[in-house]
Amino acid sequence: MNGNKKMNTSEKIMMAAIDLMAEHGYNGVSTQEIATRAGFSEKTLFRHFQSKQNLLESAFNRYHYAEEMKDLFLKKIVWDLQKDLLMVCRSYHRIMYQNRKLIKISTKVGDSLPGFRERTHQHPQQLKEFLTGYFEEMYKKGKIIETDFESNAKAFLYMNFGAAMGRMNNDPIFAGTPIDSFIEASVSIFTRALRP
Amino acid sequence: MNGNKKMNTSEKIMMAAIDLMAEHGYNGVSTQEIATRAGFSEKTLFRHFQSKQNLLESAFNRYHYAEEMKDLFLKKIVWDLQKDLLMVCRSYHRIMYQNRKLIKISTKVGDSLPGFRERTHQHPQQLKEFLTGYFEEMYKKGKIIETDFESNAKAFLYMNFGAAMGRMNNDPIFAGTPIDSFIEASVSIFTRALRP
DNA sequence: TAGAAATGTCAGTGGTTACTGACATCACTG
DNA sequence: CAGTGATGTCAGTAACCACTGACATTTCTA
Structure with a gap:
């Protein structure tokens, strides 16, 4: 799921969101904290994902391994x-x-x-x-x-x-x-x- | 843990907190919602427990069954x-x-x-x-x-x-x-x- | 190097949240 | 009936939060 060094902005933000939400839950972490962890401003987070919920959904679509x-x-x-x-x-x-x-x-x-x-x-x-x-x-x-x-x-x-x-x-x-x-x-x- | 009809105010509030937090998590429920569920005003909740965190701790002390x-x-x-x-x-x-x-x-x-x-x-x-x-x-x-x-x-x-x-x-x-x-x-x- | 794209800055909005103080109401009890 | 304790009402505070718009700055690229 991680370990890749060549991550683009969206991927870095999604990874930060996953890391923080896994520890503190969806409501336990703010978009500000996620953006800071990813190394970007909060504004960039919203430019990429429009909303916090959409960020989580995108992270699921990108990283959930659903092999049958x-x-x-x-x-x-x-x-x-x-x-x-x-x-x-x-x-x-x-x-x-x-x-x-x-x-x-x-x-x-x-x-x-x-x-x-x-x-x-x-x-x-x-x-x-x-x-x-x-x-x-x-x-x-x-x-x-x-x-x-x-x-x-x-x-x-x-x-x-x-x-x-x-x-x-x-x-x-x-x-x-x-x-x-x-x-x-x-x-x-x-x-x-x-x-x- | 429940089923008792003769509950006092504190117990009713703690039960409401447990029910709601078990479903939505600590950050997913507000003190207002807890008080309403218990049938009291938010003010009464704070008169009994001073803070949200203390409410949860009190609920644990009261209801956690820690038999050895x-x-x-x-x-x-x-x-x-x-x-x-x-x-x-x-x-x-x-x-x-x-x-x-x-x-x-x-x-x-x-x-x-x-x-x-x-x-x-x-x-x-x-x-x-x-x-x-x-x-x-x-x-x-x-x-x-x-x-x-x-x-x-x-x-x-x-x-x-x-x-x-x-x-x-x-x-x-x-x-x-x-x-x-x-x-x-x-x-x-x-x-x-x-x-x- | 010029222009486009991505990102940062910053101020702000509207909503929610935990929590408080002042005062009124109600129920019970001596 | 007087008084006490529990509760309700209501207005408010300070902080936080998701999210936005305007504009500046950086970075990439043709």
């Missing part, structure tokens, strides 16, 4: 429980980490501004359906035991969702341990629980 | 994996649900106001240590297999944390299914994964 996880996963499946779950976890956390600041903004904004929450929280539903279908298919292939596939999918997703939230909010539980070791441990719990 | 989960769990342990994990989950979700509005406020406030985040998010660290110790003891008793106990504790807690967050934010995944059936399914995953 379902499609991504279908391509990479190899029908090996451990390999597939690892792949799903890693992709999920990668995307959540890329979008972490926009996700923080949308959780703080809530439903005050319309549409943002929907965009950052669109994945869970389709992921749950994907994983439920995956477990059903794996059962038909005789590779896992019969369980409540939908509940398992929910548990797996919430485990990763909770971990992603903890990571983006600097949960002290994550201090020191990289995300990948958590992913491996959490996947092995499910493989042990579901193996025939 | 660790102590609670230690009393109820029976050293049966399924029974203990069920007890932990149910207690955890009960407390998270009681505090849900204050938790929503503190996630929106972030670190802008000092101290709130710490209070609503104090549990994870001590719960992780409790669960890690519990798994070690269960291993010594020969009731579960040897694994990375701390990682298992993290995974278990994040699964429940994610589910609690989803529930308090009306995640459509939870629509229709009660929390208890999720708890049972998630616990049985861990019991199957850890049984010798």
Whole structure:
């Protein structure tokens, strides 16, 4: 999302807005502060974006990474429980980490501004359906035991969702341990629980 | 947290503040709106609380349920994996649900106001240590297999944390299914994964 | 180097916000 | 009934905020 040194004025302002709003919320930061952080005058901000709300919307359109996880996963499946779950976890956390600041903004904004929450929280539903279908298919292939596939999918997703939230909010539980070791441990719990 | 009909002025105002701030955040609601929602004039709000920030702090002191989960769990342990994990989950979700509005406020406030985040998010660290110790003891008793106990504790807690967050934010995944059936399914995953 | 485009400066507008003081009203209670 | 305490009314203050217009200055580029 960042790291690029060659940013134009609009991009610098959007990045400043994202950084500040992720920390203090939409109403917790002023256009003056955003412009100063970006290194421009407030006037320039309004010349580029007309309004504060439009600035946030533009930032979402520019930086929200909305790759279809379902499609991504279908391509990479190899029908090996451990390999597939690892792949799903890693992709999920990668995307959540890329979008972490926009996700923080949308959780703080809530439903005050319309549409943002929907965009950052669109994945869970389709992921749950994907994983439920995956477990059903794996059962038909005789590779896992019969369980409540939908509940398992929910548990797996919430485990990763909770971990992603903890990571983006600097949960002290994550201090020191990289995300990948958590992913491996959490996947092995499910493989042990579901193996025939 | 609510439901009591015999509330005095201060309590009515604090409840109104909690309701509105949980939805729109601290900066997203005015003292005027809070007073109107509570059925009083803005002047009365300031007579009782002096400042907006003090109102929020008073509401936290009055309504934040900070029971020591660790102590609670230690009393109820029976050293049966399924029974203990069920007890932990149910207690955890009960407390998270009681505090849900204050938790929503503190996630929106972030670190802008000092101290709130710490209070609503104090549990994870001590719960992780409790669960890690519990798994070690269960291993010594020969009731579960040897694994990375701390990682298992993290995974278990994040699964429940994610589910609690989803529930308090009306995640459509939870629509229709009660929390208890999720708890049972998630616990049985861990019991199957850890049984010798 | 001339002209165009981007940006800065600055003063200002209309609205909101947290918060106050003075005074009136109401309910209860001894 | 007198008096006390809680509340309402209302006008107001100082700060902040999103946003604008006029004009000057800088920067880029043909």
